[in-house]
Amino acid sequence: xxxxxxxxxxxxxxxxxxxxxxxxxxxxxxxxxxxxxxxxxxxxxxxxxxxxxxxxxxxxxxxxxxxxxxxxxxxxxxxxxxxxxxxxxxxxxxxxxxxxxxxxxxxxxxxxxxxxxxxxxxxxxxxxxxxxxxxxxxxxxxxxxxxxxxxxxxxxxxxxxxxxxxxxxxxxxxxxxxxxxxxxxxxxxxxxxxxxxxxxxxxxxxxxxxxxxxxxxxxxxxxxxxxxxxxxxxxxxxxxxxxxxxxxxxxxxxxxxxxxxxxxxxxxxxxxxxxxxxxxxxxxxxxxxxxxxxxxxxxxxxxxxxxxxxxxxxxxxxxxxxxxxxxxxxxxxxxxxxxxxxxxxxxxxxxxxxxxxxxxxxxxxxxxxxxxxxxxxxxxxxxxxxxxxxxxxxxxxxxxxxxxxxxxxxxxxxxxxxxxxxxxxxxxxxxxxxxxxxxxxxxxxxxxxxxxxxxxxxxxxxxxxxxxxxxxxxxxxxxxxxxxxxxxxxxxxxxxxxxxxxxxxxxxxxxxxxxxxxxx
Numbered sequence: 001x002x003x004x005x006x007x008x009x010x011x012x013x014x015x016x017x018x019x020x021x022x023x024x025x026x027x028x029x030x031x032x033x034x035x036x037x038x039x040x041x042x043x044x045x046x047x048x049x050x051x052x053x054x055x056x057x058x059x060x061x062x063x064x065x066x067x068x069x070x071x072x073x074x075x076x077x078x079x080x081x082x083x084x085x086x087x088x089x090x091x092x093x094x095x096x097x098x099x100x101x102x103x104x105x106x107x108x109x110x111x112x113x114x115x116x117x118x119x120x121x122x123x124x125x126x127x128x129x130x131x132x133x134x135x136x137x138x139x140x141x142x143x144x145x146x147x148x149x150x151x152x153x154x155x156x157x158x159x160x161x162x163x164x165x166x167x168x169x170x171x172x173x174x175x176x177x178x179x180x181x182x183x184x185x186x187x188x189x190x191x192x193x194x195x196x197x198x199x200x201x202x203x204x205x206x207x208x209x210x211x212x213x214x215x216x217x218x219x220x221x222x223x224x225x226x227x228x229x230x231x232x233x234x235x236x237x238x239x240x241x242x243x244x245x246x247x248x249x250x251x252x253x254x255x256x257x258x259x260x261x262x263x264x265x266x267x268x269x270x271x272x273x274x275x276x277x278x279x280x281x282x283x284x285x286x287x288x289x290x291x292x293x294x295x296x297x298x299x300x301x302x303x304x305x306x307x308x309x310x311x312x313x314x315x316x317x318x319x320x321x322x323x324x325x326x327x328x329x330x331x332x333x334x335x336x337x338x339x340x341x342x343x344x345x346x347x348x349x350x351x352x353x354x355x356x357x358x359x360x361x362x363x364x365x366x367x368x369x370x371x372x373x374x375x376x377x378x379x380x381x382x383x384x385x386x387x388x389x390x391x392x393x394x395x396x397x398x399x400x401x402x403x404x405x406x407x408x409x410x411x412x413x414x415x416x417x418x419x420x421x422x423x424x425x426x427x428x429x430x431x432x433x434x435x436x437x438x439x440x441x442x443x444x445x446x447x448x449x450x451x452x453x454x455x456x457x458x459x460x461x462x463x464x465x466x467x468x469x470x471x472x473x474x475x476x477x478x479x480x481x482x483x484x485x486x487x488x489x490x491x492x493x494x495x496x497x498x499x500x501x502x503x504x505x506x507x508x509x510x511x512x513x514x515x516x517x518x519x520x
Contacts, residue, residue, distance in 0.1 A: 003440060006489070006510045008422060010036065011371030013319045018488065019459060021423025026488075028420040029375025032344065033366065037444075037506040040418045040493060042343075042404035044393070045411075047071070050086040052078055055099070055358065056394020057289070057337075060138040060145070061386035064160040069387050072145050073400050074136040079147055079158075079168060082400070087164040094168070097134025097151035100287060100334020101357075132245060132259065132334035135288045137193045141202065141222055146171070148194035148204075150245075155194045155204060157222075171202070174217075174224035177231070186226045189215050193288070195247050196222075197254065199267055201274075203247070205256065207235060211243030214256065214265065216274060232273040238263055239278050246285070248293035255298060255309060257285050262313055280313040289337040289381075292347045299347050299365065301336055306365070319372045320363050327353045335359055339382035341391055343404050345369075348391075350379045358396050376417075407502040416452075418493035424456070424486045433457070433485050433517030439469065439478040442508035446471040449505040450494050455484030463488065470494065483517040 006023070010033040013024040030041045050073070058074035071082040077096025080086045139146040145158040147168055156168040173186040192206030202222040207215035215235035218224035227233045238244055242259035253266035261281040268275045283302060285291050291300040298309040299316060304325055306316040318324070329352040336351040336359060345368035350359035356378075363374040381394035391403040401410065408414065427434035439451055450470040454463045466482045473479065489510075496502055 003511045003513050006425070006512060008510070010038070010369065011319060011366075012373050014323055015423070016322075018423045019486075023425050024423055026421055026423040028373060030377070030414060030418040031375075031420045031491075032346070032364075032373050033369060033371060034344075034506070037508050038420055038491065039506045040407065040414070040504050042504075043406040043408045043410075043414070043502075044401040044403045045405050047082060047400045047402060049084065050080070050082050050400050052080055052086075052394070052398030054078060054398060055396040056381035056398060056400060057099070058136045058138050059381050059383035059392045059394060059400065060140070061383065061388040061392060062140050062143070062145075063387045064143040068160070070145075070160060071388060071392065071400070072138050072147075073381070073394060074138060074147065075398065076134050076136060076149070076151070079136070081145065081158065081160075081164065083164070089158050089164075089167045091156070091168050094149065095152040097136070097149055100133030100332055101130050130331045130334050132287050135193065135245070137195065137246075139195050141196050146194055146196060146202070148191055150192040150206075153190035153192070153209075155188055155191055155202070172223050174221045179230045180228045184226055184228055186224045188223050189225055191215075192244070193246055195249075195254070197267070198249070199273075201232070203254075203265075205244045205247060210237075212238040212240050212258075214238060214244065214276060229271075232270060234273050236274065236276045238276065242284070246288040246291055248291050248298055250293060250298050250309060251296070252311070255291075255293075257288070257291060257300075260284050262309075283307050283313045286351075287334045287336040289335075290349060290351075292338045292340050294340050294347070294367075297367065299338075299367075301338065301349050301351070316365070318363075318365070320374055323374075324351065324361075324363055329354050329356060332357045335380065337380065337382050339391065339393075340384045341404070342385035343390065346373075348382065350377070350382060407504055408499050411499060413495040413499055413502060414493060415495040416492040419452075419490055420492075421490040422488055424488050426486050427484065427514070428516075433483045434487075434514050435483045435517040436480055436487070436512050436514045438480055438513040440476060440511040440513065441478065442510070443471075443476075443505060445503045445505040446476065448494050448496060448503055449507065450492060451478060451480075452490040452492055453480065453482065454488040454490070455482060456486050457484065459486075468492075477513075480512075 015021045052075045054075035060072045073080050078090045134150040136149045147156045155171045158168050176184045189204045189207040191204035202217040204215045207213040218231040218233045240258045244258045246257045248255050256263040264279045265276045285300040306318045308316040338349040346364045348364040350362050360378045362377050379393040394400045450468045452468045453466040469478050469480045
């Protein structure tokens with residue numbers, strides 16, 4: 001037999017069982033492929049002097065006109081801006097929202113059931129999926145921060161100042177132009193979601209309490225929403241059966257997401273400014289925050305699959321689809337969040353599984369290599385690097401972390417929580433065992449990784465744990481000695497003595513030194 005290569009293609013590709021998975025990766029966490037090498041995902045550090053009083057649900061980083069860097073972090077009832085210290089800029093009358101959960105209240109369930117005047121208890125059979133919940137959208141009008149809470153309904157903004165002494169205030173109605181119709185009055189509409197277009201219009205989704213109404217301001221006048229013959233303010237009604245809840249910039253315009261369908265808003269120029277057309281039904285996102293727009297594509301997590309827009313919406317094949325959607329917490333799926341990594345060609349989705357009400361797992365698509373990774377990580381709010389330079393993520397405790405920063409979890413070494421594990425790989429044809437004497441990995445910083453091996457003789461046997469095989473020699477060979485017919489291989493990190501000694505390992509090809517073992 002000699003030295004036999006163990007060829008495991010990149011990407012997490014679990015099947016129904018570990019045996020069906022075979023020579024593919026069955027499970028992993030906190031690892032990625034960088035080219036052909038398996039490496040740990042970067043670590044993270046907590047931003048000092050920064051904590052919200054509730055779970056982080058929205059993040060944004062930008063620079064003001066003096067090039068100073070800012071971060072905005074929002075819960076559903078609080079907005080904090082950060083330079084080197086967190087500053088609460090929330091108005092005292094800001095109406096807090098509620099996170100996604102099962103719908104309850106009046107008017108649900110069968111007619112005539114229950115007592116009049118009492119709220120109904122959610123019926124899982126009647127309402128199998130949770131409501132999306134509220135959002136706090138963050139955007140920029142130049143250096144100004146634009147905030148819209150879907151429960152508060154006001155479009156607010158904050159103008160950076162040296163002393164950080166101001167709080168969010170409503171976007172002021174514009175003063176009428178001399179050329180506008182006499183007596184015109186501009187009123188900024190209440191909205192569920194707000195964003196700023198490349199044409200410098202402020203857009204209100206769910207304007208004035210109408211879930212299908214999209215209104216926009218005149219160019220360069222964020223408070224001018226009343227249409228007139230001499231301005232470009234206007235509004236359109238979405239042809240939708242649902243309610244609009246989010247929007248993302250795409251090369252051809254702006255995708256507007258409702259709870260069932262997707263619409264494309266495009267600039268058509270004067271006098272109408274924008275046109276809107278429905279481009280897909282039954283393909284919306286699982287939550288308002290589960291949508292990621294990159295330069296070339298927009299990707300989102302749907303109710304039963306992933307979707308991609310590269311001109312038209314289509315299903316995005318996902319090797320983790322069955323695992324994700326069969327274990328998804330349907331009650332709180334509306335808390336799912338997503339963002340582009342920015343430093344790597346990856347789109348990350350954080351979702352709650354059946355053991356958690358908050359997002360505790362992630363799945364990420366590498367759109368360059370077209371492979372998927374996944375694992376455990378609890379994050380409730382995420383954003384791409386932006387002005388900060390690295391991805392920012394928040395948790396349920398209100399902390400914000402700078403990711404892809406070092407190799408520890410905020411100073412704590414991650415050790416074997418960084419791992420990748422194969423399915424059950426059959427050695428030979430099953431008529432005889434294989435005696436494995438050593439592994440010869442193509443690796444860097446090999447001392448900070450080890451191989452953990454499991455094996456079995458028959459398909460229904462108890463999986464035997466052969467233990468870990470660390471790197472102790474200087475010639476790149478990892479000594480081993482065991483005999484088995486099927487083997488499961490787990491690659492995992494090893495903690496050095498001190499956190500400062502942590503270095504990223506990388507694993508390419510693996511070979512094993514093996515000879516035929518005993519027969520049946």
